[in-house]
Amino acid sequence: MNKKSIAALILVTLLTGCTTRQNATTGEQEMNTATKAAIGGAVAGALAGAATGKKNAAIIGAVGGAAIGGGIGYYFDQQEAALRQELLNSGVQVIRVGENELQLIMARGIGFDTGRYNLSSSIFSTLNGVAKVLNEYPKSSLVIIGHTDSVGSSESNLTLSERRAESVADYLIRQNVKSGRLSTLGYGERRPIASNNTTAGRSANRRVEINITAN
Known part of the structure; x- marks a missing residue:
């Protein structure tokens, strides 16, 4: 220089x-x-x-x-x-991954029963808070990633994780988050964050993550 x-x-x-x-x-x-x-x-x-x-x-x-x-x-x-x-005390982790990237890990804030992908009404308020901020900051894109525990086959868990991500995306769209900002992905049981040998660990692994990047 x-x-x-x-x-x-x-x-x-x-x-x-x-x-x-x-x-x-x-x-x-x-x-x-x-x-x-x-x-x-x-x-x-x-x-x-x-x-x-x-x-x-x-x-x-x-x-x-x-x-x-x-x-x-x-x-x-x-x-x-x-x-x-907005997500204070919700159980959702807000992590700074990179200079222009955020990650929301919804292990406790969004839980799923084993083998299910439908959203429980108990997590609607959490997703409403996420949608509120996303609508206030529209110049970002989102990748919604679904995960499962290890119960069941790897093939069925991959499909299940994709449907979990799609369930969250559909809900956010209903809260006026533009569909063009969203994409979904599923990793099945391949990326656990806790042991699948315990009930608490399996519950944590049944989760959704949202990666937010510059648009």
């Missing part, structure tokens, strides 16, 4: 600041997504601008790249905070 690009990056870093958030797992402070994305966008923009050879192009590119990157990062920071607030 040449001197102009470095100067542009320093300028944008000073303009954006270095905002932190508390890691939900460790409790430690970490740089938030908006700041990381802004710096990443600044680097890309500065390099692209510098490559043109035009006067001040690196600085202009860095500022523009930071605005784009920071905007996406800020959007996901806000969406994550809204989901955590």
